[in-house]
Amino acid sequence: MLKMDKNQKLTEKFNQIFPGGHSNFRVPLEATQNRLFVAKAEGSHVWDVDGNEFIDYQGAMGPNLLGHRHPEYVQALKDLLDTSSTCVGSGVLHTPEDIEVAEKLLQHIPCAERIKFCLSGSEAVQMAIRLARAYTGRPYFLRFGGHYHGWFDNILGGLIDPSPSAEPFAVYDPNSDPWEDVAFTHGRGPTSDKESFLLPWNDLDALEATIEKYGDQIAIIHFEAVVCNHFNLMPKPGYLERIRELCTKHGIVMSIDEVITGFRLGLSGAQGRFGVTPDLATFGKALAGGLPFSAVAGKAEIMDQLRDRGVLGPGTFNGYPLGMRAASATLKILERDDGAAYKEMDRIQKSLEDGLQEIAGKHNRTLRLQSERGVFFTAFGIEKDKVLYTEEELMTIDLETTLGFWAAMAQEGILVLAGGRWYMSIVHTDKDVETTLQAADKVMEAL
Numbered sequence: 156m157l158k159m160d161k162n163q164k165l166t167e168k169f170n171q172i173f174p175g176g177h178s179n180f181r182v183p184l185e186a187t188q189n190r191l192f193v194a195k196a197e198g199s200h201v202w203d204v205d206g207n208e209f210i211d212y213q214g215a216m217g218p219n220l221l222g223h224r225h226p227e228y229v230q231a232l233k234d235l236l237d238t239s240s241t242c243v244g245s246g247v248l249h250t251p252e253d254i255e256v257a258e259k260l261l262q263h264i265p266c267a268e269r270i271k272f273c274l275s276g277s278e279a280v281q282m283a284i285r286l287a288r289a290y291t292g293r294p295y296f297l298r299f300g301g302h303y304h305g306w307f308d309n310i311l312g313g314l315i316d317p318s319p320s321a322e323p324f325a326v327y328d329p330n331s332d333p334w335e336d337v338a339f340t341h342g343r344g345p346t347s348d349k350e351s352f353l354l355p356w357n358d359l360d361a362l363e364a365t366i367e368k369y370g371d372q373i374a375i376i377h378f379e380a381v382v383c384n385h386f387n388l389m390p391k392p393g394y395l396e397r398i399r400e401l402c403t404k405h406g407i408v409m410s411i412d413e414v415i416t417g418f419r420l421g422l423s424g425a426q427g428r429f430g431v432t433p434d435l436a437t438f439g440k441a442l443a444g445g446l447p448f449s450a451v452a453g454k455a456e457i458m459d460q461l462r463d464r465g466v467l468g469p470g471t472f473n474g475y476p477l478g479m480r481a482a483s484a485t486l487k488i489l490e491r492d493d494g495a496a497y498k499e500m501d502r503i504q505k506s507l508e509d510g511l512q513e514i515a516g517k518h519n520r521t522l523r524l525q526s527e528r529g530v531f532f533t534a535f536g537i538e539k540d541k542v543l544y545t546e547e548e549l550m551t552i553d554l555e556t557t558l559g560f561w562a563a564m565a566q567e568g569i570l571v572l573a574g575g576r577w578y579m580s581i582v583h584t585d586k587d588v589e590t591t592l593q594a595a596d597k598v599m600e601a602l
Contacts, residue, residue, distance in 0.1 A: 158205040166190045186565035194224035194357040196391030199583045209570045214578030217415050231484035233517035236248040241477040252479045259486050263422040265432045268459035271451040272474040276414035277305025277532035278500035279449040283435045287375030287408035289466045290457045297376045299356040301385035312338030325353040357391045359545045370405035377549040380425035383415040386532045387525040395431040410435040444485035483596035496581040504579045518599040533575040567594035
């Protein structure tokens with residue numbers, strides 16, 4: 156059992172001061188009764204204030220692709236702090252590293268002809284929407300159920316309107332099941348619900364019908380190519396290609412949200428993985444290895460609206476030197492030796508997934524590992540070879556076992572995100588896999 160005395164006392168103080176967790180949704184993100192307070196982090200492990208040691212598969216919800224305190228990364232940040240400043244001019248002054256990092260992104264990202272730096276993924280998404288609206292002169296953006304694009308009013312959560320005759324705006328129902336709409340919130344702006352159309356993912360008929368009817372009002376289609384925030388729902392074969400065709404035909408900006416997939420699936424992100432090039436893409440999380448940093452990349456004719464100040468994208472920390480150094484160091488580590496770090500992560504991830512599947516069979520557990528490079532989900536109640544594409548298919552998941560496994564693994568020193576999401580890092584080891592599988596064997600037997 157975990158020791159929790161110090162964590163419990165700090166939890167009590169925390170709850171008196173803060174009105175909830177630093178990042179909050181309608182479902183709990185904590186796998187333990189008390190919050191965990193980290194005292195030390197190194198590589199793929201963290202230690203809390205009670206001395207409990209954990210193998211970390213949470214990855215800070217995605218940024219920690221390099222693990223904790225990667226020595227080359229830390230040294231690069233120290234070198235900057237020894238000679239310069241964390242922030243030097245809010246777009247008025249620059250560093251040569253601005254150009255170095257941007258050129259690397261132009262090299263690796265298929266859609267990138269111009270780069271705009273921001274601070275968070277949420278900001279990058281709003282920047283992409285603004286650029287697309289200005290470029291097309293159209294009011295609406297189109298998105299898909301279950302995809303996450305930040306916390307702003309106009310794009311957070313919502314349910315798909317079941318009425319076939321209604322305009323396909325999102326439905327916001329405070330009485331919905333929290334697991335059905337984890338991102339419902341009160342307090343939205345009074346017109347924010349009329350900014351976007353919300354459609355089911357992978358429903359080509361619904362997409363084509365909506366574009367046929369409203370295409371001349373849609374500025375941008377923005378989506379996760381792999382729905383990493385929602386059980387890694389994959390695009391059906393040909394679906395991304397059809398989005399590309401429809402956007403080209405109707406003059407709609409195609410935009411892929413690569414805040415998670417960017418640099419986790421590989422240096423070229425999801426667009427490289429699937430061979431479909433959008434007009435815009437948004438990046439964040441792993442791009443700077445753990446520091447706040449994001450980017451919009453895309454076609455010059457769209458991005459150059461910023462050049463003549465027809466579209467504005469101000470921000471005090473846009474392109475700040477410490478974030479720029481972090482991105483530079485991260486890219487160098489990931490590029491080295493023809494992507495050797497990715498290949499090693501692939502090997503470790505496969506070993507872990509194969510072991511989990513073997514243990515599930517041993518205990519007569521039906522388990523689907525919905526997997527992409529660097530991120531996978533443990534979905535109990537789904538046959539191991541069934542690829543998950545749609546919301547309807549998710550309804551057959553054994554949620555009680557899936558959540559029970561997540562919570563029980565934390566008690567064994569294995570930190571996984573709520574819903575059974577596992578983030579790999581380039582520093583997870585064979586020993587980590589061995590320890591994790593021992594814990595999984597114990598937990599699956601006890602569930």
